Amino acid sequence: MERTFRLVMACPDRVGIVAKVTTFLATYNGWITEASHHADPANGWFYMRNEVKASSLPFDIDSFRMAFEPIAKEFKMHWHIADTDQPKRIVLMASKESHCLADLLHRWQARELDGEVVAVISNHNDLRRMVEWYEIPFHHVPVNPADKAPAFAEVEKLIEEYQTDVVVLARYMQILPPALCHTQAGRIINIHHSFLPSFAGAKPYHQAYQRGVKLIGATCHYVTEDLDEGPIIEQDVIRVNHSDTIEDMVRLGKDVERQVLARGLRYHLQDRVIVHQNKTVVFG
Amino acid sequence: MERTFRLVMACPDRVGIVAKVTTFLATYNGWITEASHHADPANGWFYMRNEVKASSLPFDIDSFRMAFEPIAKEFKMHWHIADTDQPKRIVLMASKESHCLADLLHRWQARELDGEVVAVISNHNDLRRMVEWYEIPFHHVPVNPADKAPAFAEVEKLIEEYQTDVVVLARYMQILPPALCHTQAGRIINIHHSFLPSFAGAKPYHQAYQRGVKLIGATCHYVTEDLDEGPIIEQDVIRVNHSDTIEDMVRLGKDVERQVLARGLRYHLQDRVIVHQNKTVVFG
Amino acid sequence: MERTFRLVMACPDRVGIVAKVTTFLATYNGWITEASHHADPANGWFYMRNEVKASSLPFDIDSFRMAFEPIAKEFKMHWHIADTDQPKRIVLMASKESHCLADLLHRWQARELDGEVVAVISNHNDLRRMVEWYEIPFHHVPVNPADKAPAFAEVEKLIEEYQTDVVVLARYMQILPPALCHTQAGRIINIHHSFLPSFAGAKPYHQAYQRGVKLIGATCHYVTEDLDEGPIIEQDVIRVNHSDTIEDMVRLGKDVERQVLARGLRYHLQDRVIVHQNKTVVFG
């Protein structure tokens, strides 16, 4: 893959934004390989993502940032620029269930993920052998139900030490403390094993079975202080019927969870997701 | 289509049910064209549907019923038998939105539905011309918000007069009174424009838009006294994204509503649905 | 819906295209409501569609065209501009099967299609009553198998008389003569009842049944001289299994055909489709 810079922005909509930004790029001979726009008439905001060949530009990412800053100010942009040569550093968190973790590790090894898995943290030791096969550090941080604070302090320390860009809860099964959610806002991705907002909370497949739904699903979302209420990145479903037991639903659901999490994470790693007012723009 | 009898039953599971029933059928030379079974280990019940060529049997449906009665008693069956030569009589109820009604009428005319549309009832006059094109009686029964009872009394009277087997709320938009739900239990089918239990109640597409879900859906269910809580017959979803406005969702959702309602109704008309403890077995 | 101009173009890719076009638009204060880009690294082409509020521009579509012409020349663009106040004129062609025609007419009446259905042409009279209910002219042009030329001459004449922008073969079941395909290239849309390139030609559901596939599909494509080989606009599938007869496949397939045709036509009517080298870019 050729090295690119990804310029991602959101700002109040008005005439001339695209002209200004693309003229800026063209002035420096920037070759746009992919461009996505979204103007939301409901809230009056404009969102844009441009992917530009790094080799076509006369400067590195810091000079780009400086040169672009005045335009960003003029339009009151929330923005960032990412360099594909600096892949995001990913910390995976898991518990005992292996399906999501195994899937992400395999995709990472197969170079399907634009990021670097730098560590795995788990409250159990069950998945250590699998993680170490991939030659990735595995940290066992048990969570004491009576006093969870020390464990999460340790988790937070690890996140910092690894200079983590994104934390993925690959069926971690523990609720993160609000402070951590707050500090890492927009940088923690969770997979919930239901089609939210249906069946939030515990044991969603049991809830789905009780209600007799004909499809079960999974939701990939950013973690916020409100459990299962964060901005949704991706969702999908699979058909079930009366003959499926809860165990069948758990098994069928795994395939959906795996894929929804992998797709959602991929969008995030490629800077395709913009969060605004608890919703996402996903330039898929 | 060759005439068949459909023998549908549910009973506590035990050894020998299928043997007894199919030996009964074989004794009379009954040719089974389709058979479906479901044994539910969670509640210990057994469900079965057999479709038998009428011409292969030496008796009509009443004699069949009498001959089968002792077996049904022995196994404590909830059961019924249906004759495809007596198609179910359908009353459609609609409001102003035409998409579900138009779809069902077209399918009925194209002989896709195993039933007879005998009348349409609406609280508005908007769809009269369309209904009358199909040469089906159209009854305008306006609902006075201050006193709905007379309207529903009229509706109930029409349902009786038409010897209705099944009432379909094709986006009727009015909540039926509990007494009517009770009398017609298992005989009123509704289409709700969300993937229940998400977004029950009013304006589900607005709710979906606010939550930022990535799929919207529709649910076909039997009407009970508890609004949007009845046994689910069929559901489906369609993908949406950040660029879809509420109006887009409404438009996209129509296609899902139409199809989910048509499929759910088809299952009901073919005696493929067994309701048990607020859930359905659907022998699709 | 607010009036917009849709500027659609394809040209060899190079630096500065977006900058030039959007600066042009910004110069005249043009408010972009939707923008889509695609740069194809495989063939080195660039495709763009911009939707601009008409009220934000100081000129009508002809002046726009004149003002933009020099830019188009500079970049060797294939381009056109469309005005939503001049909806495309649609001629539907059908045979005896009603499902696609009924669906499109209903969508048109419900204002789901950005176009005007100006006439229906059929080689049979069966659907006349339905078409006339919508107060649309119905032309019965029977096709003599021994000499089809006069019928197609009549069809061509009608297409011209109605100043047709797009012809939709809504299960027309006749092969159009090469000359007509050529004259109307990119303006005739067909629905084929299979997932092309599988089961091209006659009786695709029979072919699908024989092969024992587990999904059946439909394909919406532009008509070219090579039967079933034109650029594909949209496709979809539905699940079938061993218990589905050919008749079941025909019935299930209708739902897919309807939707695929409606979606494909919608893309075309909204100028979202660019044809290039027998493939399409669809800015959906």
Add this chain to the structure above:
Amino acid sequence: MERTFRLVMACPDRVGIVAKVTTFLATYNGWITEASHHADPANGWFYMRNEVKASSLPFDIDSFRMAFEPIAKEFKMHWHIADTDQPKRIVLMASKESHCLADLLHRWQARELDGEVVAVISNHNDLRRMVEWYEIPFHHVPVNPADKAPAFAEVEKLIEEYQTDVVVLARYMQILPPALCHTQAGRIINIHHSFLPSFAGAKPYHQAYQRGVKLIGATCHYVTEDLDEGPIIEQDVIRVNHSDTIEDMVRLGKDVERQVLARGLRYHLQDRVIVHQNKTVVFG
């Protein structure tokens, strides 16, 4: 999972088959946990699968076989009975691509597959380390393009030595010799990376890209002497668009391949597939 016997049969349809079989089972107090029937009016055949609690029967599988034999003869059945306590022995064959193999091994370890993976054979050594992590024997059998016979003789020997019940070509990328296909008819399962019959043969994603299809798929089928022409067990598709390169299709296709192969294999391992006249009945 409770131990069951699976009785699977196909025979010319006539009155009394189900009665005879289920009366046989009931006579011995056999508790049916799952039953599936299919009567095919097109070819006049009848197919049935019964799953019976082993503990409810007074005999082992051999006595069952002997006791049932006269009934099977009477109805000219093609039949077999399987014991869930004797899981099928699976040999996986792969090449360099890891996604299908990794997926099946993970599912096997997670006890999602009703079978025992006894060995992996590959024409390359790349996946050895992964396989050995699962403590499964890995056999490297290189194929000499100038003379493939010795390699396939070795493969055949291994299949025999491992007392293999089913061979799975998990992207093996080599064409098996006709003799081996013949000997192992109905016991070799392949995953083809297209929605057959579209894009049979080599490089299906390249073919799909050239044709500009809007969905790509995968097909799980039994291997016969006619390449890509064997009975189809399962298929699925995923949406693509103009922005997807061949590399994107390869990546997206992997998810479909994995799932279609896993589902198809699962059906086979649970004795849910009956092959008849190059088509399958799948009691899913």
